[in-house]
Amino acid sequence: MEWRKIKFIVITALVIAVSSCQTDDDAGTTVQPSPNSPDSDKYIKFLNGLYNDAQAFHLEVAYQSDAEPFSQSDDWNLTAENMQAVFDERPITPALNIPDTVRSVASGSDRNFTPAEIVDLADQHRKRLSTKVEPSVFVIFLDGYLEQDGEVVDKVVGVNISNTSVVAVFRPVIDSVGTTELQKRNIEQATLVHEIGHAIGLVNKGVPLTADHLDPEHEKHCINEDCVMYFENEVSGNMADFITGNLTPQDRILFKEDCLTDISGY
Numbered sequence: 001m002e003w004r005k006i007k008f009i010v011i012t013a014l015v016i017a018v019s020s021c022q023t024d025d026d027a028g029t030t031v032q033p034s035p036n037s038p039d040s041d042k043y044i045k046f047l048n049g050l051y052n053d054a055q056a057f058h059l060e061v062a063y064q065s066d067a068e069p070f071s072q073s074d075d076w077n078l079t080a081e082n083m084q085a086v087f088d089e090r091p092i093t094p095a096l097n098i099p100d101t102v103r104s105v106a107s108g109s110d111r112n113f114t115p116a117e118i119v120d121l122a123d124q125h126r127k128r129l130s131t132k133v134e135p136s137v138f139v140i141f142l143d144g145y146l147e148q149d150g151e152v153v154d155k156v157v158g159v160n161i162s163n164t165s166v167v168a169v170f171r172p173v174i175d176s177v178g179t180t181e182l183q184k185r186n187i188e189q190a191t192l193v194h195e196i197g198h199a200i201g202l203v204n205k206g207v208p209l210t211a212d213h214l215d216p217e218h219e220k221h222c223i224n225e226d227c228v229m230y231f232e233n234e235v236s237g238n239m240a241d242f243i244t245g246n247l248t249p250q251d252r253i254l255f256k257e258d259c260l261t262d263i264s265g266y
Contacts, residue, residue, distance in 0.1 A: 035129055036122040036138070038163040046165055047206045049132035051266050054094040056134045057083065059196075061099045062125045063141035064107040067171040070184045078189040078252055079196065082228075085253045086200065089264035100128065100136070112147035113168065115161055122166045130165055137199050139167045139192065146170060157239070158191045160198040162205075167195040177239060186243045193254050194228050201266070202259050203229050210265040213258035228254035 050057070059079070063069055080098040087093045105125045110117065118140070126138045146156040146168075157173040160166070169191060178184030198220060201207030205220045215221040218231035225232065226246055233242040246254060 034119060034123045036119050036126060036161075036164055036166050038119075038161060040163045043163040043165075044206060045132070046130050046135055047201050047266070049130070050135040050200060051090055051263070052092070053132050054092065054135050056095040056097060057087075058100040058128055058134060058136035059083075059098040059139065060126065060128050060136055061102040061139045061141070062105045063102070063171075064143045065104050066107050067141040067143035068104070069102070069141055069169075069171070070174065070178075070181065070188050072185065075185045075189055078186075078247075078254075079192050081252050082193045082254055083196070085255055085260060086263055089260050090266075099139075105140075107143055111144040112152050113142055113144055114147045115159070117147075118142075118159065118168045119161060119164070119166060121168075122164075126166075135165070137165045137167060137196055139169060139195075141169045141171050143171060145172065157187070158195045160195045165199050167192070167199055169195070179240070183240055183243070186247060187239050190228060190233075190239065190243055190247070190254060194233075197229050197255065197259070200263075202255075202262065204262075207262050207266050210261050211258050222256070222259055224256050224258060227256035227259055229259055 061069070076099055080096055083096055083098060084093075087096075113121070121140055121142075122138055125140060128134075128136045128138075130136045146153045146159060155173065156170060157177070158167065158169045161168075169188070174184055174188050174191070178187050197203075198205055203209070203220050203222050204214050213223050215223050215231055221231040222229040224230055227233075228242075228246075230242075232238050
């Protein structure tokens with residue numbers, strides 16, 4: 001989801017753009033962008049490699065020491081199955097390493113994180129950068145909340161930094177939303193599916209539309225309320241209801257037809 005100020009509804013998953021390049025006036029030199037900084041050209045190359053050349057896809061996961069994911073080993077199958085559904089729409093099916101690694105990193109002193117700080121954390125902790133044949137998404141679980149324009153947004157559960165393959169998940173928000181351990185694990189995985197969906201170009205975020213399913217009022221989201229990319233399914237009070245109504249043993253694919261068709265047409 002792309003950030004914009006909303007006075008009465010707090011959205012729980014965002015796609016956020018941040019500037020990446022700055023000049024050191026004293027030294028008279030330009031500080032080079034970090035490898036994880038938003039870059040539209042690099043992002044399109046990431047999508048092209050992902051959908052046309054990938055031999056393996058990697059989901060690299062790090063978590064601050066006080067923000068360990070709720071998900072157990074089998075829970076990651078939900079994200080893996082949804083990524084498999086993505087590649088079922090493509091002529092190639094790379095090996096899926098989901099998750100590739102899950103490791104602890106130092107928590108630091110921050111409790112709130114700006115988009116730029118999330119990029120900085122990716123620079124510090126990401127070990128695997130994407131290549132044409134082995135694209136990757138980096139996820140970091142944070143022991144704190146999103147900070148945007150000087151305000152703490154304590155209902156936001158996850159973000160994808162626009163024009164990057166960087167995702168952050170705010171564990172205290174998941175902890176506050178779920179009422180049972182299983183529900184928290186499912187909310188966590190559904191959030192990952194949603195944010196990875198943004199990272200891989202949905203909705204109209206690099207992968208063009210093949211049908212008229214873009215929400216005109218909530219950019220980068222699907223109008224199908226049963227799709228994980230529908231904006232209201234991100235609101236903390238509705239996420240549990242979404243999972244209850246849409247995650248069953250018979251149907252675990254949270255991306256629905258229009259989004260999958262977009263990918264097939266890329």
